[in-house]
Amino acid sequence: MAYKITSQCISCNLCLSVCPTGAVKVIDGNHWIDPELCTNCVGSFYTVPQCKAGCPTCNGCVKQKGDYWEDWFANYNHSLAKLTNKKDYWERWFEYYSQKFSEQLQKRQGEVLGI
The missing domain is CATH 3.30.70.20 (Alpha-Beta Plaits)
Incomplete structure (x- = not known):
């Protein structure tokens, strides 16, 4: 496609x-x-x-749009992944690194403020 x-x-x-x-x-x-x-x-x-x-x-x-069944199965798999709470690679990556970044930012702010 x-x-x-x-x-x-x-x-x-x-x-x-x-x-x-x-x-x-x-x-x-x-x-x-x-x-x-x-x-x-x-x-x-x-x-x-x-x-x-x-x-x-x-x-x-x-x-480009594919045939009807190809789009249907892609939609189905996407919906099933959301319903079963399966996340794709990039969603997991973003959550992991955003969490690590937040931790480092809080640590750095603590050092700057002398906490």
């Missing part, structure tokens, strides 16, 4: 330089991702699609 560039694109051309397959094209001033060349960065050393990861607008590059 390829990605597509939306109307929120600000034409920063970052996606052109980061795409490992050269799937991002500019046609008549509009950015476009060739679905025949886009591999979602699977098979490369990247863990996430680089056009999506590098997009400064966060919505300028989005995954």
Whole structure:
């Protein structure tokens, strides 16, 4: 399933330089991702699609809708994970490091205030 560039694109051309397959094209001033060349960065050393990861607008590059059942199962798995309180890697990472950062910040403030 390829990605597509939306109307929120600000034409920063970052996606052109980061795409490992050269799937991002500019046609008549509009950015476009060739679905025949886009591999979602699977098979490369990247863990996430680089056009999506590098997009400064966060919505300028989005995954194209797949078929009905693919979307249904993705929705189902996401809902099931939330219901069973399973968190993905990045949620756990954020909670862990934000907790550690808060602890270090409190410790540092205590040292500064002489507590």
